[in-house]
Amino acid sequence: MEMISGGVCAPKGFKASGVHCGIRKNKSKKDLALIFSEVKGPCACVYTTNLVKGAPIAVTRENVADGYAQAVICNSGNANTCNLGGEDVAREMCALAGAELGISPSDVIVASTGVIGQPLDITPIAGSIGELVKGLKGDCRDACEAIMTTDTVPKEAAAEFTAGGKTCRIGGIAKGSGMIHPNMATMLVFVTTDAAITSEMLQKALSEDVRDSFNMVSVDGDTSTNDMVSVISNGLAGNTAIDSEGADFDEFKKALAAVTKTLCRKIAGDGEGATKLIECVVTHADTKENAVISSKAVISSSLVKAAMFGADANWGRVLCAIGYSGADVDVNRVDVSFASEKGNFEVCKDGRGVEFSEEKAKTVLGEKEIKILVDLNSGTETATAWGCDLTYEYVKINGDYRT
């Protein structure tokens, strides 16, 4: 398995495009994206757990109920959520895309991100659907940009692996936390693969993967109403379809994880206002659940996040977060270290502080990617969570007047 370039267009038979259709007022910002597979194939999705769900999620659920899809249409600039008639508009988006692509509207996945609580006007989408479809090409940069909100960089990843002797590819694009007024942060991830795999095994792979990937990312602890991760496969790699567990499924999962975890790091590192990616690795937990809860609590703590912004080795906040996380942990066994490309240093042993060099701490924590290593010394389970620092800029982005 190796990482390759190309994002969602890396797998055979996938094309993408992105245009400015007019939902966003700024004409230099694309706001409508399309991903299309030459061949219809098995798909899988996971959705936000928020009880408030965007209209596109309801429509996508209906469309993928048969386990198949062939295209993704996604707009930015309006979340199509908490408004009247949102589902009709989402269905109309699928109908427009389906008609122009010559496929069934029920094979289209639809997503939206942006303003909540306002009607989404179908007019600009209808007016640009022709241009959007004509623009389909083997380069996903435009699509990647069209789903961005306050993301500062486009996010894509792809990997190549072998299944049944055939070279297969998985690629993805993602948008992280962003806002427009009034907003909420939304995470959208669209994954493609040319591997042949059944809907059931694809859903199994995705559902298992998100537990260790996107469910382990937090920018600000606010779960959006529109979060969605979808995978479409088209089988063009020519491998014997993966229809059960085994070596091929394992390879597929490894490549999927490589793509999703790369996107996780990009989403966390580009969190609103972030200057640093924070990765918390919890090892030697007695149960997976305790590892997961502990690592997420650490990267979610406002105090830990602010300390990382200040390059402050404030390990008491790490221990404190583990203590209130709800994880069943023997706090007297906990060791904590900080690490980056500039080295590592231990700050806490058996739940108590140890001496360390403040000079080394500043050097290590001055880097852009910080690891917080927590050893629970109680078992064999591990978890990794990704977050970012809390900065003045986060407050500025989210505290600004909408007007």
Next chain:
Amino acid sequence: MEMISGGVCAPKGFKASGVHCGIRKNKSKKDLALIFSEVKGPCACVYTTNLVKGAPIAVTRENVADGYAQAVICNSGNANTCNLGGEDVAREMCALAGAELGISPSDVIVASTGVIGQPLDITPIAGSIGELVKGLKGDCRDACEAIMTTDTVPKEAAAEFTAGGKTCRIGGIAKGSGMIHPNMATMLVFVTTDAAITSEMLQKALSEDVRDSFNMVSVDGDTSTNDMVSVISNGLAGNTAIDSEGADFDEFKKALAAVTKTLCRKIAGDGEGATKLIECVVTHADTKENAVISSKAVISSSLVKAAMFGADANWGRVLCAIGYSGADVDVNRVDVSFASEKGNFEVCKDGRGVEFSEEKAKTVLGEKEIKILVDLNSGTETATAWGCDLTYEYVKINGDYRT
């Protein structure tokens, strides 16, 4: 029942003092507080739920196991937590106070707030215990200041009520979230009363009260290792001891709630970096639990907090927080309004946005105390939670280098 002045010295027979003993380097900041009752009496405590607990909590638990206490000693500048020998130092603090006051060390409640992970030197405390006891007087301002860390104002409250025909008083002092390097926020609240009441009924009153008071406050979602609320009663009001439920117990609880809720508002409004107090009132919930979970999620949301800082009526974030809170809520019935002394305006009806005046929104949200009113339209239960806005200053306070 009416609010009165005097804090913990409002009830008969209580005195307090506060000195700079030398734990903190800044000599203008007091760092050792004492509260003393002429008469030993029933007491009650509640403690942090963090698995990492400060040494003073272990020692206080031992000392109040018999249900009685007569004094509180509390230092700031060092949390006496996650270090070696912390419990011995906490016991020594009780021994020193007990010897100087002429009472048993086991009748002393001990608390600490400040630096975590460093040994607490008993020397400055021993050197100042004489001065501390000599300084006892019927004015709690010095004690109130001595427990402050980054609190910007001292926090006290008191109320007077009638039980069994006798005038009784309850008073309290509190410290909210503060930090020194490396820190954690700690909430400490010490309450006194001259009402006669049994240990059992006092504990019952306190345990029930904190559910609606201190457990409903969040500054940054980080539960400290040293949080503690204690109440000492001395019976000097001369009422027939409250030993069961009934009218007197109800009056006591009302007065206790008046004091604790006043302190809650002061703690939240003086949260680190805060410019505004945010109160979320959830009404018409089907269960108390759903009301509590919803209101706490709203005031804990970083996005809501940042929006309030910017006086932005970003109601989508309120709905979003309720949606991911875990409360079982019908989101299509939710109404949301914002209110302050300058009026109120509705932003969401039945889970969907309604038109409102941006001008009015800015006027209302420009105030120092903001109410977010959430009507779940599903039952009769209510909950109120208190928080504050998220500001540049919060990031600055918590992101600064410790050096």
